[in-house]
Amino acid sequence: xxxxxxxxxxxxxxxxxxxxxxxxxxxxxxxxxxxxxxxxxxxxxxxxxxxxxxxxxxxxxxxxxxxxxxxxxxxxxxxxxxxxxxxxxxxxxxxxxxxxxxxxxxxxxxxxxxxxxxxxxxxxxxxxxxxxxxxxxxxxxxxxxxxxxxxxxxxxxxxxxxxxxxxxxxxxxxxxxxxxxxxxxxxxxxxxxxxxxxxxxxxxxxxxxxxxxxxxxxxxxxxxxxxxxxxxxxxxxxxxxxxxxxxxxxxxxxxxxxxxxxxxxxxxxxxxxxxxxxxxxxxxxxxxxxxxxxxxxxxxxxxxxxxxxxxxxxxxxxxxxxxxxxxxxxxxxxxxxxxxxxxxxxxxxxxxxxxxxx
Ligand code: SF4
Numbered sequence: 522x523x524x525x526x527x528x529x530x531x532x533x534x535x536x537x538x539x540x541x542x543x544x545x546x547x548x549x550x551x552x553x554x555x556x557x558x559x560x561x562x563x564x565x566x567x568x569x570x571x572x573x574x575x576x577x578x579x580x581x582x583x584x585x586x587x588x589x590x591x592x593x594x595x596x597x598x599x600x601x602x603x604x605x606x607x608x609x610x611x612x613x614x615x616x617x618x619x620x621x622x623x624x625x626x627x628x629x630x631x632x633x634x635x636x637x638x639x640x641x642x643x644x645x646x647x648x649x650x651x652x653x654x655x656x657x658x659x660x661x662x663x664x665x666x667x668x669x670x671x672x673x674x675x676x677x678x679x680x681x682x683x684x685x686x687x688x689x690x691x692x693x694x695x696x697x698x699x700x701x702x703x704x705x706x707x708x709x710x711x712x713x714x715x716x717x718x719x720x721x722x723x724x725x726x727x728x729x730x731x732x733x734x735x736x737x738x739x740x741x742x743x744x745x746x747x748x749x750x751x752x753x754x755x756x757x758x759x760x761x762x763x764x765x766x767x768x769x770x771x772x773x774x775x776x777x778x779x780x781x782x783x784x785x786x787x788x789x790x791x792x793x794x795x796x797x798x799x800x801x802x803x804x805x806x807x808x809x810x811x812x813x814x815x816x817x818x819x820x821x822x823x824x825x826x827x828x829x830x831x832x833x834x835x836x837x838x839x840x841x842x843x844x845x846x847x848x849x850x851x852x853x854x855x856x857x858x859x860x861x862x863x864x865x866x867x868x869x870x871x872x873x874x875x876x877x878x879x
Contacts, residue, residue: 536585636861642692686879691721724772749802786856792832812856815867
């Protein structure tokens with residue numbers, strides 16, 4: 522692992538300090554926000570390190586004050602770090618973050634752009650109560666109308682600050698009675714959106730949804746196992762646990778058969794379970810042709826796991842190295858394959874080896 526890859530890991534583990542000059546260059550004033558805190562894994566600053574390595578660096582948490590990495594600005598952005606002065610690019614937040622759609626809802630309640638990808642949340646809030654996420658507890662469950670989604674999507678597509686290249690439909694998990702609603706959103710948005718559309722979803726008993734998504738033109742799927750250790754899963758993500766690990770793996774396997782290798786990925790949260798358990802999860806996913814995605818745990822204020830620390834750089838480096846061996850043996854790679862979307866995952870670009878820009 523080279524110095525820049527280690528820097529990404531250090532930034533994901535310890536976050537970054539922001540100098541006054543960098544803050545002004547990004548936000549215009551010390552009083553203006555630096556980022557949109559829309560979701561735990563996307564709430565930092567997106568930076569591009571040398572070698573097209575994207576990273577989402579936390580800066581707001583108390584522990585970031587002690588980070589040995591400082592984002593600074595003097596005509597260009599750079600990081601002062603133990604390995605020296607590293608030139609970086611900063612990716613701005615989209616221009617629509619203060620806008621509302623015609624029904625009065627903030628655009629960002631429905632759509633948000635990170636790096637080159639828009640994320641639609643048809644459901645704000647969530648039917649589940651995972652302890653590492655606040656979607657189910659911080660926001661009331663609310664569905665967006667198709668007109669609202671179309672309007673928000675148009676605003677994001679036309680954003681000049683960040684030109685989005687693709688779309689992910691995710692958001693909170695629907696209640697059972699809202700599966701028809703969410704399917705109508707999938708069908709409508711996938712078949713009308715001018716850029717490729719991926720869907721993040723939980724397994725269903727009805728595997729037919731996979732064929733339907735493919736028929737509508739869905740580009741790929743993210744079906745997140747999150748935690749491999751079932752005892753831990755039962756404790757910290759009870760609703761997902763109830764679906765059953767077997768059900769996850771069977772659904773993912775069928776998704777790979779329909780969408781093909783490289784089009785299906787699954788996140789594993791790094792740092793909440795043992796190394797052995799995470800690596801076993803990597804193996805289970807890789808063996809059925811799914812790209813495992815290593816997602817380092819980020820503590821979120823207001824959640825039950827807020828007091829835990831992100832995994833250390835040493836922990837992340839070890840898991841990454843071992844996971845690489847496993848995916849290689851099984852003919853897949855660590856996801857996501859889209860290079861800008863790697864900003865909040867333990868993945869590095871290697872263009873021509875399955876990784877790409879949309
Ligand atoms: S299912 Fe997803 S959105 Fe809902 S609480 Fe769990 S992690 Fe958050």
